[in-house]
Amino acid sequence: MSLNKRLILLLLPVILLGYGVSTYLVYQYQKSNVIELEQAKLEQRMYQLQGIFKEEASTVDSLMALFLEGGYLSNFLQSTSSSYRDIALSQSLTLLTTQAQLNRNPRVSFALFSGDGEELFYFERSSDPFATISDEQNQMSMQMIKNRVSTDWRLFNDTSPSTVIRGRLLDKLALVPFKGRDVKDSIQLSFAVRMDMFSDYLESLKQSYQATIEWESRPTLFVNELGYSIRLSPSQFLTLKPNDSVLAKPLSQLSLQLTAIALFLAVFTFGLLVTLISRFITAPIGELDKELTQVMNYQKDNISLSANKSEIGQLSKKFHNLFEQLQSNLKKTHEMAITDTLTALPNRFRFYEYSRHVLAKANQENALVSLVYIDLDNFKFVNDKLGHEAGDDLLCFLAQDLQRLIEPILKQRGGCMASRLSGDEFAIVLTHATVKEVDDLAKSVVALFEGGYESDQYYFPVSASMGIASFPKDGKTLKELIANADMAMYNAKRSGKNCYSYYSVNIAAGARRTKMIEDALKMIDCDEEFFLVYMPYTDADDHIKGFEVLIRWNSPELGVIHPDEFIPIAEQTGSYAKIDRWVFETAFKSLPKVRRIFGEECILSINISAAELSHHSVLQHLDELKSQYQIDDKSIELELTETFSYVQTGSVFDVLNGLQNSGFSIAIDDFGVGYTPLLHMIDYPVNKVKLDKVLTERITDSQYAKLLPPLIQLCHLQDIVVTAEGIEDTFQLQCLKEAGCDFFQGFWLSKPMPLEELEDWYHVYRNKTPD
Known part of the structure; x- marks a missing residue:
């Protein structure tokens, strides 16, 4: 994907998101303003409604005051009842309503009742010649007489239009507020004015706002919504609640306007940014990329030097210098890639x-x-x-x-x-x-x-x-x-x-045989193909003191395979662990039979693979076998080769010390053929050394015989007993005895034998050996 396309994919969502969020925030702010504006308009119109109400409602108070001050009531009461009296009062009331400037000819009515509730006079200014007193006005007059209420003012909003009534209960003679006991001495009068202007304006508000009108005893508080309450009387409040759709139109218009402005600004900003970035950033980068590609494809040796002083121009100069340096270092790098860093030879x-x-x-x-x-x-x-x-x-x-x-x-x-x-x-x-x-x-x-x-x-x-x-x-x-x-x-x-x-072909055949041995060791059944042989050794008195246990392998496919051939292969391939475990368990099982023949002091010497000594698990396994077969301490001797042991880490010595502590004796096999100095054996936690047969042959020669006693004495000074291996004749045996050697082993005594032959061999040996 090109840089310009990535620029579009990156900028466009960011700009749209930015303007979208901004538009939303502006909308929320303007929405509050729109609501506040509409609320202000509503309040203003409600104040106008309240003013109209007060103006119309004040008419009843004016009429009542003018009527009482003009002496119309006293004239009426002092005159005898006649049609002339009623006409005169009607004319007076007509003149009175004119003086009250009721220019819009509202419906005004006047009612006069005696103290016992008898209607004395009724006047109505309206176009209805058959008009009668309203139920509201009649009901209010009767309640004032009954409850002896001297003055009352009421708004009736359940009529259409609404009506305001002002009533007075007066003393019939003194024409002052009635305070007597007998209501027959009182007279009740009331003026009623129909609130046409108020009702018309309220209806127009209701339709304009698609509102609901509620008459309540207390005002309603509106928060974040449209609505307003006005007070019309001490105990009456008029609440107007506009429909939610009233705000929908201005808010919708606001939303469309803001969206259009945001889209215009987003497109303009995006176009401007793309143009500027393309001209001053992506175009130079694209040109630089093109030249770098040509250099990498070996179409050019180096990029062109840029005269641009911007960051991209400086970057171009740095790439130019870098490629110059790379060209000079390329040969060195290639030389290092094919040369061994330690020896400087080709790798x-x-x-x-x-x-x-x-x-x-x-x-x-x-x-x-x-x-x-x-x-x-x-x-x-x-x-x-x-x-x-x-x-x-x-x-x-x-x-x-x-x-x-x-x-x-x-x-x-x-x-x-x-x-x-x-x-x-x-x-x-x-x-x-x-x-x-x-x-x-x-x-x-x-x-x-x-x-x-x-x-x-x-x-x-x-x-x-x-x-x-x-x-x-x-x-x-x-x-x-x-x-x-x-x-x-x-x-x-x-x-x-x-x-x-x-x-050669023979070497290849040997390699194939090694591979066959490796494969056979992986699948071998130890009990079927392996067996043990026992090679005796004696002390200086020719008593049998123990046997070295050796493994033999008779493979059905490969025939007899000597340990010197398969043991190294087993150690290299990891099969030695299985073999060692089988050797130990089989040898431990045979110890009781060996001791039954040769005595309870007879011990078994078992070779342990040197590779096993680096694992602490061998110590645990031998302890378990020793406990399982109830083997006494010092009954088993473990032989390890000298040459391997000297190159081991401290973990090997931990294992050897652990074996000694568990009751096993430790012997060094093939002693004298490694690179380790003789005195180094003092570091070993061992009980015995076994002189290799090559060393035995060398130091029993008359030329080197004088070295034998010091060698044995050196071992004795370390509390280490010595066994000589590979003794071939009685001359070597005698030399070793005279030098102080402790134990003797070799073909002079016997070759390794299976367990089944030990008893017969021992009978023969005892018969030819003097006690």
Whole structure:
């Protein structure tokens, strides 16, 4: 979506919303004003109505006052009853109403009653010649006589039009307000005026406002709505409530006007903003975007320098400078992307890139290309014991040596590159004509590690294992060459390390066998395929003191597989835990039978996978087995290899201490073949060391026999007993006894045997061994 379209989508809703909210607020404000204006108009008209009422209502008071002051009543009462008297009073009343300026000829009536309620005279100024006294006027007169009310004023609003009546009750003789007891001595007179103007104006208001009229005893208070109350008498209020539709029209007109104005302003504002933003912002940005796109698509080297001094112009200048800098840094960045940051050798990406190019060229020219895959042996030992700084130092020095080795090849004919793939893995790609060239290069690398490897600051007890795969014999793609060189490298490791191995069919077969063993271990039923053998050892008096428990595997598909072959694979693939658990449980079950034959002091020595020692769960599992099979303390001895243990963390020692505290003895197997100094064994929470058979053979030789007693004594000083493994003859046995060795084990005594053969073997052994 273009910037202009986004601008429209962003601005239009905001402007419409802004003007909409503003219009709504203005409408609410003006609505109050409209209501206030209409209320003011209503109040004004109601005041006019009240004025008309007061004007018309005052007529009755004027007539009553003029009538009494003019002596018309006294003349009437003093005259004898006759038609002449009535006519004279009628003429007087006609003249009186004229004097009262009733120019609009309202209907006026006059009634005179005796104290006993007899109608004495009635006069009405109207066009009706047959008019009679109204019920309201008659009713009011009778109530005044009955209640002896001297004066009264009433508004009757239930008539049409409304009527105002003023009444007086006078003493018949004195013509003063009546205060006597006998109403027969009184006379009652009343004037009634019909409120034509008031009623007409009220009706016009009612129709104009479509209002409802209410006569109430108290005024109504109106808040935020139209309506008004006026007072017509002390006890009567007139309330006018207009219909809601009265305000609808002005409010609708107001709404339409405000909406039209808001829409006009919104459209005008939107158009103005879009024009200004497009001219001064989006157009320059669009131009800048166009140039940036051209630069990114390699259509231009850089954007044009802008002379504009605005922020966008400054941004354009910064992009111009940035691209100049990027161009200068591009080569450096590419170089860093293909170079290993630690060793400065080409990295894995560069290795793949170069190798594919070399293989494509070799395929066209029928040339030979070999891949030398290098992996350092015991590099983890360096990191763990000397630190990662020393490990980095080793890698950097090795990178320099590899570069130095290939330098003559590069000068002579090229076609060679050394690279670091990851960690302690290196690779050399070599284009060559003869196999001897690859062989010479591999020997040169091996020579770097003769007697270990040394840098300016460290001596490293490491070596290198190398695998070599060649194009096209060992693979026609880089993927195949890497896989086959890797297999050859692992074969070199198994062959003794610090050597190189060429890929071959046999190596591939070995890799396939390894894979088959891995797959078989995943699905194995331990009870069906594994079994244990027991190898005895004696003390200095030739008494059987215990047995080393060893595992054997007879696979239905693969046949007999030696532990040296499948145990490392099990440790690498994570299958060792299942195997160790089976070995422990089976051995614990067999201990009672072994002790029944060889005595209650006989113990079992069980190898524990070194990888298990980093997990505290092994301690819990062995404690549970010990409790389940009711094994006494010191009845089980756990053997672990020396070389692995020295590179472990503190968690391994926590597990070993926990095992000792739980009643297990700890022995170091294959002692004397690792890199760890002999005195380091004082750090171990162990009870026994087992001299490796290679060490046993070496130190029982006459040339080194003098080293044997100090070695054994050194162990005894640490309260560690010593077992010699791999004893082949009685000469070695005698040497070891004389040196103070504690226990003895080897083929001189017996080969490992199944549990079922132990009793028969022991009978034979006892018969040929003197007590």
